[in-house]
Amino acid sequence: MKSQSPVIIVKDVQTRFGTAYVHQCVSFSIGPGMIVALIGESGSGKSVLLKEMIGLLRPTAGNIYLFGKNVWQCPEYTLKKLRSRIGVLFQNGALFSALSVGENVAVPLREQTDLSDSLVRAIVHLCLAFTGLPPETCLKMPSELSGGMRKRVALARALALEPEVLFLDEPTSGLDPINARAFDLLVRTLCDSLDLTIFLATHDLDTIAGIADRIIVLSRGTIIADGTLEDTARVDDPWLQAYFSSRVT
Numbered sequence: 001m002k003s004q005s006p007v008i009i010v011k012d013v014q015t016r017f018g019t020a021y022v023h024q025c026v027s028f029s030i031g032p033g034m035i036v037a038l039i040g041e042s043g044s045g046k047s048v049l050l051k052e053m054i055g056l057l058r059p060t061a062g063n064i065y066l067f068g069k070n071v072w073q074c075p076e077y078t079l080k081k082l083r084s085r086i087g088v089l090f091q092n093g094a095l096f097s098a099l100s101v102g103e104n105v106a107v108p109l110r111e112q113t114d115l116s117d118s119l120v121r122a123i124v125h126l127c128l129a130f131t132g133l134p135p136e137t138c139l140k141m142p143s144e145l146s147g148g149m150r151k152r153v154a155l156a157r158a159l160a161l162e163p164e165v166l167f168l169d170e171p172t173s174g175l176d177p178i179n180a181r182a183f184d185l186l187v188r189t190l191c192d193s194l195d196l197t198i199f200l201a202t203h204d205l206d207t208i209a210g211i212a213d214r215i216i217v218l219s220r221g222t223i224i225a226d227g228t229l230e231d232t233a234r235v236d237d238p239w240l241q242a243y244f245s246s247r248v249t
Contacts, residue, residue, distance in 0.1 A: 087158030102138030
């Protein structure tokens with residue numbers, strides 16, 4: 001039986017820039033095979049927390065664990081191994097404009113493996129297929145793609161090393177409603193078919209209503225709600241009530 005131990009633990013994290021606190025005593029844990037959405041008003045520190053979780057930004061205090069390893073206390077080679085087990089889709093995709101689609105998807109394979117060119121090409125085509133893109137997309141440049149296609153390419157790159165956990169930062173930002181819902185469906189399908197754990201920072205209410213198993217709400221530097229859509233919608237908080245009432249039914 002697969003272990004149900006948490007794959008992510010955030011414990012008593014504090015983040016301060018100068019004298020201003022972004023996070024104060026943020027704690028939660030995430031088990032495998034779930035889609036967990038982190039929401040909060042603009043400036044609440046969602047993207048900052050995500051960067052801390054993947055080892056790009058050191059918190060002022062507290063501990064973050066991936067697969068049981070302390071991200072900010074393990075040696076560099078251990079952190080490198082941890083990063084090979086995760087995939088990241090940064091806000092706006094962050095594709096390299098001077099590289100073709102195929103070259104973009106191949107970047108983590110080139111940097112972190114010694115695979116042959118033919119095997120790299122095969123994996124690139126497979127990752128593109130996972131995200132619904134045909135093989136000929138490899139030859140296109142990012143500037144030739146629509147916003148929705150760029151998001152899919154960025155997701156294909158995040159899948160290249162067969163990660164166990166995906167971190168997505170505002171994955172539907174900039175997409176029209178049709179493409180946003182199609183991307184949501186893709187994320188849900190990948191989670192279920194590949195048994196991925198997915199942690200996404202988002203402001204998109206339709207995303208969390210459509211695919212999230214659990215919602216964590218960050219406000220005023222701390223977690224004010226953590227549970228299902230129904231659980232969080234019942235929390236008596238002015239911003240949270242305004243957020244949920246903003247959805248057009």
